[in-house]
Amino acid sequence: MNARWGRPLVRLGVCASTNEVASWLAAAGLPEGAAVIAHIQTRGRGRHGRIWSSPAGGLWCSLLLRPTAQTAWGRLSLAASVATAEAIEQTANVRAAIRWPNDVLVEGRKVAGILLEAAAHVVIAGIGINANVATADLPPVIRGRAGSLHELSGRAISLEALFETLRERFGRWYALWSSTADAAAVDIIEAWSARDATRGQHVDIQIGSQRVEGIAEGVDATGALRVRAPDRLVRTVTAGDIVSPPVLAGGDGRIGYGDV
Numbered sequence: 001m002n003a004r005w006g007r008p009l010v011r012l013g014v015c016a017s018t019n020e021v022a023s024w025l026a027a028a029g030l031p032e033g034a035a036v037i038a039h040i041q042t043r044g045r046g047r048h049g050r051i052w053s054s055p056a057g058g059l060w061c062s063l064l065l066r067p068t069a070q071t072a073w074g075r076l077s078l079a080a081s082v083a084t085a086e087a088i089e090q091t092a093n094v095r096a097a098i099r100w101p102n103d104v105l106v107e108g109r110k111v112a113g114i115l116l117e118a119a120a121h122v123v124i125a126g127i128g129i130n131a132n133v134a135t136a137d138l139p140p141v142i143r144g145r146a147g148s149l150h151e152l153s154g155r156a157i158s159l160e161a162l163f164e165t166l167r168e169r170f171g172r173w174y175a176l177w178s179s180t181a182d183a184a185a186v187d188i189i190e191a192w193s194a195r196d197a198t199r200g201q202h203v204d205i206q207i208g209s210q211r212v213e214g215i216a217e218g219v220d221a222t223g224a225l226r227v228r229a230p231d232r233l234v235r236t237v238t239a240g241d242i243v244s245p246p247v248l249a250g251g252d253g254r255i256g257y258g259d260v
């Protein structure tokens, strides 16, 4: 399938959530590659049912995917974050890292988040980037660890240019993800690992009633996080929340896992 990424493009002033609108478009039969952008979201969705604060100035967008052969959701999550990090770097001229699984960080602050939501044969990739958002306008609970590209780069970000680059980069990484070639999977893992901000950090991960604590050692071929526990055994984590990584200051310290 040769999707035209960002085509058709639905531009909205205000909506509850671009992921919600994209799911309606999917139900209406729009093709893979269709996208929704909103100026403001009133009920932006974050991972694990959290609210994603979406004032004017951010890039709030969703892309409609119709995966056929591939179901490696963990790697899709990583691929989406690599595409987002590349778009941010190219547009804002900053260095972007990724905190497992798909938070994009600049200078240790979260500037972008990704929410993948799946329904029958459809995945909505929701991407939120704090482009020209003023961090002072964000809720106090996240202000200390969220970043704004405008504030961090010292320049106003063109949302047009950012989206253009994002759709181009996303198309590239999605095509690799869709391929069943082993080399494509390796490319995704390598590109993600080159930006890994979690490696070497102490993490404490809640999976339902279970907890895994230790030092992050990168991801495996599926995109699961490898954690060396105090008993020296390595455990892999494919779902859960990192509840208290010392790298974070303030807020409730929770980071959601972004798999479908």
Ligand code: BTN
Pocket (backbone or CB within 6 Å): 016, 017, 018, 019, 020, 041, 043, 044, 045, 046, 047, 050, 052, 054, 059, 060, 061, 062, 103, 112, 113, 114, 115, 125, 126, 127, 128, 129, 256
């Ligand atoms: C996260 O919790 O880090 C994921 C945040 C994803 C936010 C984006 S903004 C565009 C799209 N629409 C939504 O409602 N959420 C995603």
